[in-house]
Amino acid sequence: xxxxxxxxxxxxxxxxxxxxxxxxxxxxxxxxxxxxxxxxxxxxxxxxxxxxxxxxxxxxxxxxxxxxxxxxxxxxxxxxxxxxxxxxxxxxxxxxxxxxxxxxxxxxxxxxxxxxxxxxxxxxxxxxxxxxxxxxxxxxxxxxxxxxxxxxxxxxxxxxxxxxxxxxxxxxxxxxxxxxxxxxxxxxxxxxxxxxxxxxxxxxxxxxxxxxxxxxxxxxxxxxxxxxxxxxxxxxxxxxxxxxxxxxxxx
Amino acid sequence: xxxxxxxxxxxxxxxxxxxxxxxxxxxxxxxxxxxxxxxxxxxxxxxxxxxxxxxxxxxxxxxxxxxxxxxxxxxxxxxxxxxxxxxxxxxxxxxxxxxxxxxxxxxxxxxxxxxxxxxxxxxxxxxxxxxxxxxxxxxxxxxxxxxxxxxxxxxxxxxxxxxxxxxxxxxxxxxxxxxxxxxxxxxxxxxxxxxxxxxxxxxxxxxxxxxxxxxxxxxxxxxxxxxxxxxxxxxxxxxxxxxxxxxxxxx
DNA sequence: CGTCACCTTGATGGATATCAAAAACCGTGG
DNA sequence: CCACGGTTTTTGATATCCATCAAGGTGACG
Numbered sequence: 001x002x003x004x005x006x007x008x009x010x011x012x013x014x015x016x017x018x019x020x021x022x023x024x025x026x027x028x029x030x031x032x033x034x035x036x037x038x039x040x041x042x043x044x045x046x047x048x049x050x051x052x053x054x055x056x057x058x059x060x061x062x063x064x065x066x067x068x069x070x071x072x073x074x075x076x077x078x079x080x081x082x083x084x085x086x087x088x089x090x091x092x093x094x095x096x097x098x099x100x101x102x103x104x105x106x107x108x109x110x111x112x113x114x115x116x117x118x119x120x121x122x123x124x125x126x127x128x129x130x131x132x133x134x135x136x137x138x139x140x141x142x143x144x145x146x147x148x149x150x151x152x153x154x155x156x157x158x159x160x161x162x163x164x165x166x167x168x169x170x171x172x173x174x175x176x177x178x179x180x181x182x183x184x185x186x187x188x189x190x191x192x193x194x195x196x197x198x199x200x201x202x203x204x205x206x207x208x209x210x211x212x213x214x215x216x217x218x219x220x221x222x223x224x225x226x227x228x229x230x231x232x233x234x235x236x237x238x239x240x241x242x243x244x245x246x247x248x249x250x251x
Numbered sequence: 252x253x254x255x256x257x258x259x260x261x262x263x264x265x266x267x268x269x270x271x272x273x274x275x276x277x278x279x280x281x282x283x284x285x286x287x288x289x290x291x292x293x294x295x296x297x298x299x300x301x302x303x304x305x306x307x308x309x310x311x312x313x314x315x316x317x318x319x320x321x322x323x324x325x326x327x328x329x330x331x332x333x334x335x336x337x338x339x340x341x342x343x344x345x346x347x348x349x350x351x352x353x354x355x356x357x358x359x360x361x362x363x364x365x366x367x368x369x370x371x372x373x374x375x376x377x378x379x380x381x382x383x384x385x386x387x388x389x390x391x392x393x394x395x396x397x398x399x400x401x402x403x404x405x406x407x408x409x410x411x412x413x414x415x416x417x418x419x420x421x422x423x424x425x426x427x428x429x430x431x432x433x434x435x436x437x438x439x440x441x442x443x444x445x446x447x448x449x450x451x452x453x454x455x456x457x458x459x460x461x462x463x464x465x466x467x468x469x470x471x472x473x474x475x476x477x478x479x480x481x482x483x484x485x486x487x488x489x490x491x492x493x494x495x496x497x498x499x500x501x502x
Numbered sequence: 503c504g505t506c507a508c509c510t511t512g513a514t515g516g517a518t519a520t521c522a523a524a525a526a527c528c529g530t531g532g
Numbered sequence: 533c534c535a536c537g538g539t540t541t542t543t544g545a546t547a548t549c550c551a552t553c554a555a556g557g558t559g560a561c562g
Binding site for chain 4: 402442
Binding site: 432449452462 | 508
C-alpha cells in the first residue's frame, strides 16, 4: 500500500478522530507500518505487552485458550480496531493470541512510546478511552451470549458477532470475509463441530444461511437475530415493573 | 458515616489516586453521598446512564439478564469500585442491573458532570482509563471461565471470582461476606442449583469448602484453583513451541 | 410451633458430546 | 485431465452428563 493511501485510511480511524493535523502526524510518525501475510502471529497469549497495533486493512483474529485447552475466538479485528491496547496501557500480559487471518497492514507502536504519547496528549487519551470502552461493552455482551443455554441461540449469536466484525454485505446477505470452519464456530459457541454442522444443515434447509467448506453466508440476519435474542416461549420480560428501589431479588 | 471518614476512604481509591489535593477536593465536592440499604437498585439494565457511582463501603451486585430470561451475576463491586463508568463515558445504556447486596455508601456523580470533569482533567481521565482497563481484563477472563465445559471447573471458577471480589480472609480460608444461595452460584456458573448443590456436597465431604444456608467458606482456595484452572488430563500446553510467525492454525 | 425459603438427594429423560464411518471438497502432481 | 491424499463436512449410533421432576429435610424467623 502506498504511503498516502495508508495515511488516509489510518487517520480516519477512531484513534485519530478529532486530532489536530500536527498531533495526528506526530502519532502516525511514531508508528511503524507492517504488512503481514495470513497466518502471522502478532503476539501470543500471556506474552508481555511490547507493542500496540492498529489494523489498517485485513483481518486479525484474537483467540484465547482455556484451562481445558480449548481455543476460543474472542473477536475478529478489522480496519480501525486497536489490538492489545488495554494490555499496553496497563502492562498486563496479552490475554489472547492475535493471528492474521486475512493479509493485513497494521500500524505498530512500541509500548512505552505509545504510553508516553497517551499521557502527554489528552486528545489521544480520550480516543483511547472511548475505544477501550467500546471494547469492554462488547466483552460484556459476549458474556451474555455465553450464558445462553439453547444451542441454536449460541450459534446464531456467534454468527451474528462474526458477521458484524468481519462480514461483507452482498446482494444476498452477509458473507464472511475469511475462511471459517465448523470448528471455529463451535469454539465460539462452546460446542462441538458436530452440533454446529447439524444446526447449519438445518438452517440451510430453511434458507437462513448458505455454508460450504470454510465459507458462510447469512441470508436472513433478522431471522437469525430472532433466534438468538428474540423473545419466544421464554418471554421473561427484560425489565420488571419495579423501576424504583427494592425488590429485584433483594438477596 | 461521618464526613471525614468517608473522605478518607473515598480518596484512597483508584479514582482519586495521584490527584492533587485541590483536584481531589473538586472531584469529591461534585459528588453526592448516598447511603443505601440492602435490596436497593441503583439502576436497571438498559436504562440510560444518568449516574456514575463509586462504592465507598458495602457491596453492589451487577446482574445481567439474558435473552432466555436467566439472570447472570457479572461481578460484585466493593469499596473503590466504579459502577457504570463505561456507560457514562460512552453514553451506552447500562448493560446490567446494579443491586445493593450489603448496606452500602456510594459517591454519585451526574453523568454530564463527570464527563466534564474527565475531559477537563487529564489526571482523572488517566485514572478512569486505568480502572476501565482493569474491568475489561476481568471481563475477558470471565469469558474464558464461561467457555469451560466441565461443571466442577465452572463452579470453582465462579467461587474464586466471588471470593476475590467479596471474600474476607479468616483463619480457615475465604468467607463470602454476603448471603449467597446455591441459585446465585448456579447463575454465575450457568448451571442449575441442583448441580451446584451436589457439587458443593461433594467438596464439603472432601474438606474443600464449608457451606450452609446462604453461607460459604472456601477452605482450600489453592485446590479450588487447581480444579478450575489446573492442568489435568487435558494437558494442552498454553503456548506451542512456535513462538515466531506462521502456524497457529493458519485457518 | 408453624411457615417459608433454602437445601439435599434420588429417579428419569433429553440434549449434546463422543465415537465411527463415509462423503464432499480442494489442491496437487502425475 | 484425472487420480490421489488430506482436510473438512455430514450423518448415524451410542453414551454421558446435566436439567428436570419429585419429595423430603433443614434452618430461620415470626
